[in-house]
Amino acid sequence: MRKFILALFAILLGLAALPSMAANCPHGELDSQYCVDGDKMVAAPPTDPKELKDPSTLVFAYTPVEDPAVYANAFKPFVAYLSKCTGKHVVYYPVLSNSAEVEAMRSGRLHVAGFSTGPTAFAVNLAGAIPFAIKGDPKSYESYRMILIVRADSKYKKPSDLVGAKIAHTAASSNSGNLAPRALLPEVGLTADKNYKVVYSGGHDRSVLGVKAGDYDAATVASDVFERMAARGDIKLSDFRILYKSDPFPTSGFAYAHDLKPELAHKIVECFLSFRFPPEMQKEFSGGVDRFWPATYKKDWAVIRKIADATGAPYDRATFDAEAKKEAAAAAKKKKP
Structure with missing residues (x-):
């Protein structure tokens, strides 16, 4: 438990210590290190080609709404497909909290991820995530x-x-x-x-x-x-x-990191949208879910942003830090004998 608490405070300190990398551009609702991409409400890719990433191994994670082990197994067929489709080695990273998942993408350790509905906005504003897909059935995306x-x-x-x-x-x-x-x-x-x-x-x-x-x-x-x-x-x-x-x-939003090379980002999107869930994945997610549907943050998360505004809980650094502390407190309480 002591290691968990120390790791969480290291995350929070790391968030505060990151420099502003995009001081001379419009930020919109984004953290100051990101430039907003026109009216899309998400981070624009870096303008310096040296800052674009093309990793040999892609790290993929899914929101910890339940036991991470459940989804590590459920996503095995997709991880194998994404590896074959992109030509990259792909590993599944089992995150233990929403704040840890956001920080992993912000720090560059996570390249592609499914964020649960609320934390998707934190991932966009604080980690440069670009949502592009939602699970769905043959008719529409899942809600x-x-x-x-x-x-x-x-x-x-x-x-x-x-x-x-x-x-x-x-x-x-x-x-x-x-x-x-x-x-x-x-x-x-x-x-x-x-x-x-x-x-x-x-x-x-x-x-x-x-x-x-x-x-x-x-x-x-x-x-x-x-x-x-x-x-x-x-x-x-x-x-x-x-x-x-x-x-x-809308359910969990799948997003890639804003600083991936455009060619790689486009390929990842293509791979998601061409994938069809095998029977074992359809059984896990139920409700006829068998594919990923295209989505945009501006349009498909509008209702979520509206709820946040109504509750006075904007998707900013202060709210995120408060959320991370509450997650740590809940985890510490759960660990007590």
Whole structure:
């Protein structure tokens, strides 16, 4: 645990120590080391050819919304395909937190990644990530909802019954696990930190299992994670009651680092969009998901940015640092005997 805390503070210090590399250009909402690419709201590639990267090994990661080991195995067919398609050696990097994943791309250790919905904006603004795809089925990209769950045998029948209760949120940067409930639940009588107690669980799966175990009275989680846990047999849907469902949001955004050589970046996008999930991946992600759909940050994450604005939690350095500290606290609490 001491090593984890020291590593986290090293990350935070590293973020603060990075120099401004793009002082004389428009930044938009981006960190000062990035130039905004026109009206796209993402970082422009470096103008100096020497700063463009063409690594012999591509490092790929997927958001830690559940146990990282689950996805290390689930993405094996895709990692093999991406390697063959790009002609590069590709390795899967199992990140342990949203903040660690963002920092890995910011520091240049991560080249391609799937960021969960909320942290995608942190990755764009602080790490120079360029979102380009979302998982989907043959008709459209995949979406999900924020759901409020309780145990089926609990006394809670409607959201307002949870006034005074202990409700699990996942992490401060999470859309469905924190920002969406703060923005949307007041309309049904629940206001975070005012008439119910927020407890950060550290993950959607932990929130779900915590409700099942009775550790929390309720939890706000992503519907797709909840459904995947049921499909794997980790939980039974009949053990829970859903008290609230939001309108749909885009799922995890897949992004590449802004400083990859354009030819490599274009090839990565091409490889993603031409890939079709084999049966074992379709089983893991369920819902008919079998491919990646093209997406842009400006258009497809507009609703997510709107929620962040409504909650007064912009995707900036201060919010990110606060989120990282909360993730560390949740991890430390989980490690206690």
